[in-house]
Amino acid sequence: MLNVALPKGRLGDKVYDLFARIGYDCPAIHEDNRKLIFESPENGVRYFLVKPSDVAIYVELGAADVGVVGKDTLLEHDPDVYELLDLGLGKCCVAVAALKGYNGQMDTTLRVATKYPNIAKEYYARQSRKIQIIRLNGSIELAPCVNLSDVIVDIVETGGTLKENNMEILARITDVSARLIANKSSYQFKRDSIEHILEKMRELI
């Protein structure tokens, strides 16, 4: 039985479709209920629906053998897992953004609002820039509007939210997409199943 951690939401639906197309269908997942575990014994697969940022934890600690997670989460938390495949889904980028017209003065400590403190710290450390991290969990774009921060480091998909809040991208830090990851121990014992998934998915994407 292969345990798969899927991120809840739109990305999870797309990822499940990929798994279903390569033979890991689990009809129960389409039922309209609040279950978080779905199992298909005939296809040898069990799906867990978890918060996207938690997928890597489930996989690293072995509750799931494989999972799908954004590269942003992998960069932020650096879990000890194998990153086996770029699924090319959920493409976006992690970027620095600020209110339009922000002049970026260099003589003060830069206040950075973000839910990615490690990515932000590493980015500014490379520039030897002194920063103060303001750790937020959502609505990051609000921070510069209410003078909570000078800039934000956040995921940018279409740039629509930035535009609506009178903000613009200052720099792209890294491109992001969904990655298939595997627990290092599970890979040793379920190598054939995991390699089979990889091979089939490579054909699809």
Added chain:
Amino acid sequence: MIQLTDCLKRDEQAVLYLRGLYERWGYSKVNVTDFEEYDLYADNRNFFGERNLLTFMNADGRAMALRPDVTLSIIKNVPGEGRQAYKLYYVEDVYRFSKENNEYRRQEQIGAECIGGDPDYANLEILGLALESLGAINERFVLSISHLGFLSGLLDSLNVQQEIRSALIRLIHGKNTHDLQQLLAATDLDAGQKERVAALCGLSGPFEATLRMAGEMARGPVMFQAVEELERLYQAMADSGLGGYLSRVQLDFSVMNDLDYYNSLVFQGYIENLPKAVLTGGRYDNLMKKLDKQRGGVGFAVYLDELGRYFGADRSYDYDQVIFCKGHWDEAALVSALRKLTAQGLRVRVEDAQAFPEVHYTYRDLFTFENGRIERGFVPSDPDRGGDV
């Protein structure tokens, strides 16, 4: 004579078994101090891969650190030269920074080190001990082996900047072929070099077949030497009676340790249903050189915390029998009953009957002791029933 360790938890039994195993293979137990001078660790920080050290001042005002690693302390105290090999094992705590908890944690390790002696023989002996150790824990294990000479031979031939080299190592370690391809595309390496690096990233699987593929992609003396050493090692494992384990031995070039310290053989052991490697080891001749020792060393450590969790759910109850004492505590009769039962190898607990409704532990059998008589089950009243102790 009853088996002395039967009543212990299985992870505790495993430690005793492993100690016996290492003693039988001619290894002596060594005790090392809980802390060393800070400089020893600060100079070799990458060896144990820790971001931080738990440091303090000792009475003389010298900076000290709680031991994050045992191997360094052992090497430090072994003579730098000589023909006699040092075969040592330890059961010790180490103090390491835990990323998950964002604080330091004490971890228990048992490990074996062979310092000096014939390197090929030492490699095989240590690998044999590692295989026997894993097999003793659970026969469903995998030992993944790599040879860092193969990796460093390839990377050296590329002549890339340190930053790119580090990125390549990180991506190969994570089996991350897609980001590796992207990184390679941005370099001016020739097509053959790019192909070989990408091929190395996915190179893992059954030992013999994978080694054949490695042999085909080897270029230059360092890579060829690595392949040859692995061939010799595999043959020696097959010929030495370790052949029964060979189906559980994989060759996996993503297995690695810091190249500044480890130079050739490295390995990691996994047990099915345990999420992380329970055993890691390798040959650390480069570390020996850094510490001015004129000989090599090879060893491994088993992470006992992982085993504790693994065997934790193993026991279905806390005690074999609980005797609830009602009324007068006839201590002589109770202890006499306790001795009889424990002599059979049972785990027995004597408890006050008044505690019966609130006990939190689990047990297989339940007895009531009253008026010098013992009876199966909990007897709320009627003291005349029951048999003699």
